[in-house]
Amino acid sequence: MDKLNCALTAVKNLRSNVRQCFEHLADGTDGEGVEESRNKFVHDFQEKFGAINSQLREVEQLINGLQVPPTAYSLGNTAYLAQETSQDRQALYPQLVNSYKWIDKVHDHSFLAFNNLNQNTLRRSYNYCSQKRPRLPFSSFNNDPDHIDKLLSEINTPPHTSYRVFRPFGSNAVAIVTISNVLKAAIVFKGVLIEWVTVKGYDEPLEQDDLWAESRYEVFRKVQEHAHSAMLHFFSPTLPDLAVKSYVTWLNSHIKLFLEPCKRCSKYIANGLPPTWRDLRTLEPFHEECRNC
Amino acid sequence: MGVTVLQPYPMPENKSGAHIIDYLSKRLLSLGATHAGQFLVDCETFISSPQPHNGTPGRAVHVLHNSEYPASTFSIMDSGTGKQVSLVADSIFDLLMLKMTNTFTSKKQTKIESRGARFEYGDFVIKLGSVTMMEHFKGILIEIEYKSCMILAYCWEMIREMLQGFLNINVGKDFPSYFAPQTIMTPMGQQQMHAKHNDMYEPTDTVKQYLEQFTNYRKHVSMHGGLGGQQQQPVHMSPSPVMGAAGGLGMIRP
Numbered sequence: 255m256d257k258l259n260c261a262l263t264a265v266k267n268l269r270s271n272v273r274q275c276f277e278h279l280a281d282g283t284d285g286e287g288v289e290e291s292r293n294k295f296v297h298d299f300q301e302k303f304g305a306i307n308s309q310l311r312e313v314e315q316l317i318n319g320l321q322v323p324p325t326a327y328s329l330g331n332t333a334y335l336a337q338e339t340s341q342d343r344q345a346l347y348p349q350l351v352n353s354y355k356w357i358d359k360v361h362d363h364s365f366l367a368f369n370n371l372n373q374n375t376l377r378r379s380y381n382y383c384s385q386k387r388p389r390l391p392f393s394s395f396n397n398d399p400d401h402i403d404k405l406l407s408e409i410n411t412p413p414h415t416s417y418r419v420f421r422p423f424g425s426n427a428v429a430i431v432t433i434s435n436v437l438k439a440a441i442v443f444k445g446v447l448i449e450w451v452t453v454k455g456y457d458e459p460l461e462q463d464d465l466w467a468e469s470r471y472e473v474f475r476k477v478q479e480h481a482h483s484a485m486l487h488f489f490s491p492t493l494p495d496l497a498v499k500s501y502v503t504w505l506n507s508h509i510k511l512f513l514e515p516c517k518r519c520s521k522y523i524a525n526g527l528p529p530t531w532r533d534l535r536t537l538e539p540f541h542e543e544c545r546n547c
Numbered sequence: 548m549g550v551t552v553l554q555p556y557p558m559p560e561n562k563s564g565a566h567i568i569d570y571l572s573k574r575l576l577s578l579g580a581t582h583a584g585q586f587l588v589d590c591e592t593f594i595s596s597p598q599p600h601n602g603t604p605g606r607a608v609h610v611l612h613n614s615e616y617p618a619s620t621f622s623i624m625d626s627g628t629g630k631q632v633s634l635v636a637d638s639i640f641d642l643l644m645l646k647m648t649n650t651f652t653s654k655k656q657t658k659i660e661s662r663g664a665r666f667e668y669g670d671f672v673i674k675l676g677s678v679t680m681m682e683h684f685k686g687i688l689i690e691i692e693y694k695s696c697m698i699l700a701y702c703w704e705m706i707r708e709m710l711q712g713f714l715n716i717n718v719g720k721d722f723p724s725y726f727a728p729q730t731i732m733t734p735m736g737q738q739q740m741h742a743k744h745n746d747m748y749e750p751t752d753t754v755k756q757y758l759e760q761f762t763n764y765r766k767h768v769s770m771h772g773g774l775g776g777q778q779q780q781p782v783h784m785s786p787s788p789v790m791g792a793a794g795g796l797g798m799i800r801p
Binding site: 457471473512522 | 548549579668669670671693694695696697698701702704705708709712747
């Protein structure tokens, strides 16, 4: 084993010397036709060349001194690599390429996500807001209970929508909105801020003690997803009343959930779902797939 | 449970029922629907014995089962004057009918059923049913249900687009004949037009639609003399004048 080590070190030295020699050659002389530097260059080269020669001999000697090992070396798991010589049958290469690609992708995505999260304007923590405007009074989450009742009654509701407000969590209100015979939504308030929205079908139960279960219908699960993103969009701790009003107006646009075709593709069904997305400003219906293209 | 529409599939002359079912299943599967079990809707009709002393004609009671509601038995009594009384009972109702053989006799030869595969696509449930009467193939009846909507007027366009999509036939813009406006008597005794497509949908509506279609298939048989000779007394199976006039293929307009 020692001999093998020596031989490997010698090979390594040889390689590094050869590399140095070539680097020296590539650098060339510094002056233009200065006799001294030329001589020095040639001398250096000869020295290095001599060193290479002697090392080459040394390597040869060492290699000659090597013996065939009596028993196979124990190489751990890597020994199995030699068992199957055909590369195709090992199928290692494609796997390696795949994992490399995955790692690359994970890296890319985490980088993008990191950037996005850093500049996220949808952060909903109050501390975050208070850092920016330390002296602003937070009427938005510390409110008298009557205010939300008044706010909801002020909202210009279409006749087909009904509100039922109750307070299962102390002073914070929960409003159950029934939009025509189409859907029911439970809006959970914290003060005047909207904390959570659950959307369910008209025939599904939506009661005080079961506000969090998802709808059994795919379409309402999708609408709930969109309702959450709209909730973040309309979130505004400085103008909470306006935020609630615009959100409820947006939610009311779902009255024609099954009635209106998508504005872009003019079809009713895409992937088994009606147009579930309502534009945040124009309230026009779109399929989830159509809204971004 | 949601709005359900029944659509008879027009049978081409030179193709077998199994062939069309196969073709439609393939279209559904390639659309992205998943196969979700089997279904069966059957209908048996009982006739009351006529009572000659007061001249009441024989009444028909249709007893239907729907595999979607396995614990229930649906029965629809048809007085023959276009008025229907429907009743939803537990499945033990079948045994009750057997006890009443003195008054109601079963017309075995008109036992009709629709069975086949059930598919799910998003919130849609699609059933491809082959209608058989006494083991004879009668036609294909497509049932499509949109589970998340309760009112036909809201989602008819969606259902229509879906039907046209996978059936590859033209489906008329009007509501299906079952949902056509009907004249009803208000509790005050006035006649009023009632638009059924704005009502909340109920499981009995599905069953009534099946009865309407089954009645059409049976009529077709008696018109062509298939079992006509065995009918002994006049049976009023047409549920209402509107439905009778609209006919079986009322939904497909040229």
